[in-house]
Amino acid sequence: MKKLNSEIKIVENVIEGRNAVIEALKGNTTIENIMISKGEKKGSINLILALAREKGITIKEIDKRKLDQISQTGTHQGVIARITPYKYCNVSDIMEYANYKNENPFIIILDEIEDPHNFGAIIRTAEVCGVHGIIIPSRRNVGVTPTVYKASAGAVEYMKIAKVSNINNTINYLKDKGLWIYGADMNGENYCFDENLSGSVAIVIGSEGKGISKLTKERCDVLIKIPMRGQVNSLNASVAGGILMYEVYKQKIKRELK
Incomplete structure (x- = not known):
């Protein structure tokens, strides 16, 4: 050991x-x-x-x-x-950062993402889309490794990442703070483009093979899906996450311009 x-x-x-x-x-x-x-x-x-x-x-x-x-x-x-070792933050630090920027919290929750390239790509897109922080489980999820750092093109430097022992308890905490929790699922109830994502939101992205775990799905307020056409009926976790993050970003911009 x-x-x-x-x-x-x-x-x-x-x-x-x-x-x-x-x-x-x-x-x-x-x-x-x-x-x-x-x-x-x-x-x-x-x-x-x-x-x-x-x-x-x-x-x-x-x-x-x-x-x-x-x-x-x-x-x-x-x-x-x-x-020096990568310094993970607390979930409260992410919330405080959103408050400091006077913005509605925008958080990504990863449920057992094991591919470092996917994690790095998600971090890179999250930074571009104005995500305030990413939450990962302390077990069965890749941490900030050299491959993740490189795949993020250095975006790790600008992204708050919290490592938690229990994702479901964290979701409950975020709900108490007023966030609406959306789970990315190919069998979701609604298309992501039809949901109002401009407020305080957290998007849950599941693992490459299994998706979001059953218990975590039950904690989500709404399961959302991405419209797809073609023979392949699923997307890479980082690609799906990217589409959803840009949809949130787009809606937030539209709200700010009104």
């Missing part, structure tokens, strides 16, 4: 890829050092070096084969940053 915990710590303590490292340098992440492949001095690597020097961060030039061994994604692009 001790060995497993140690491995998880290492995985969550590095950022890989040029864009992801640049966003980390621009943000508030505590970077211990940056490793670059020997001889890499072209393109965006120069920006990384300049930002690192400006912040007084140690730069280490190492052999590319060593970077390959450290890499968790296999696509480090010649740069890996060692950071």
